[in-house]
Amino acid sequence: MNQLIALYLSALRQVSWQEPAEFNFPDAISKQWLLEQGSLSRLLSSYCDGLTVDLVHNKIVKAEKLNHQEVDLLNQEPCLLRKVVLNGDGEAWVLGRTLIPLSSMEDQQHDLAQQGEIPLGLTVFSADNVKRDALQVGWANTPQGDMLARRSRLWMNHKPMLVAELFLPTAPMYTKEKWHDGE
Numbered sequence: 001m002n003q004l005i006a007l008y009l010s011a012l013r014q015v016s017w018q019e020p021a022e023f024n025f026p027d028a029i030s031k032q033w034l035l036e037q038g039s040l041s042r043l044l045s046s047y048c049d050g051l052t053v054d055l056v057h058n059k060i061v062k063a064e065k066l067n068h069q070e071v072d073l074l075n076q077e078p079c080l081l082r083k084v085v086l087n088g089d090g091e092a093w094v095l096g097r098t099l100i101p102l103s104s105m106e107d108q109q110h111d112l113a114q115q116g117e118i119p120l121g122l123t124v125f126s127a128d129n130v131k132r133d134a135l136q137v138g139w140a141n142t143p144q145g146d147m148l149a150r151r152s153r154l155w156m157n158h159k160p161m162l163v164a165e166l167f168l169p170t171a172p173m174y175t176k177e178k179w180h181d182g183e
């Protein structure tokens with residue numbers, strides 16, 4: 001793994017997560033991005049010609065490796081740990097770290113362990129029953145400066161996964177253009 005990505009992932013793990021109602025959002029645009037309820041992959045796709053995924057990690061972690069918050073939000077059980085970089089037109093925009101309990105991968109239409117370089121959101125949000133909850137936001141203190149991050153639990157067919165996302169400096173969230181309206 002690229003050393004910078006490893007540092008970003010470590011900063012993402014150390015975010016002190018806050019409730020959106022108590023968070024001081026730097027501006028309205030970042031607030032809209034961080035509170036997005038639909039698929040982030042879809043939203044990012046609307047800002048570029050090609051959204052691509054670099055899969056940097058895709059392995060099972062033991063239940064004991066989860067921290068207290070993760071256990072509270074999921075369960076104490078082994079998970080698939082998936083780490084990706086989402087690139088818009090070749091530029092690294094978002095780093096994603098997802099924990100998918102093994103029980104959440106059972107009885108799904110797709111084998112999430114074989115997701116590879118397809119954005120997870122495209123698969124999850126194609127399911128009939130999708131819900132997002134437990135959304136929290138925060139700052140990641142990285143060697144390149146502070147970057148916004150969020151974490152939420154996605155339910156796919158009533159089974160949870162925990163997705164943390166770090167918005168890298170070139171992400172469209174930080175560009176000051178007007179909020180994209182799909183035109």
Ligand SMILES: C=C(O[C@@H]1C=C(C(=O)O)C=C[C@H]1O)C(=O)O
Pocket residue numbers: 038039040041042053082083084086094095096097098118119120121122163164165
């Ligand atoms: C969870 C979503 O999918 C995105 C895709 C990810 C992946 O491919 O691993 C990780 C984080 C997300 O930003 C989404 O689109 O909302």
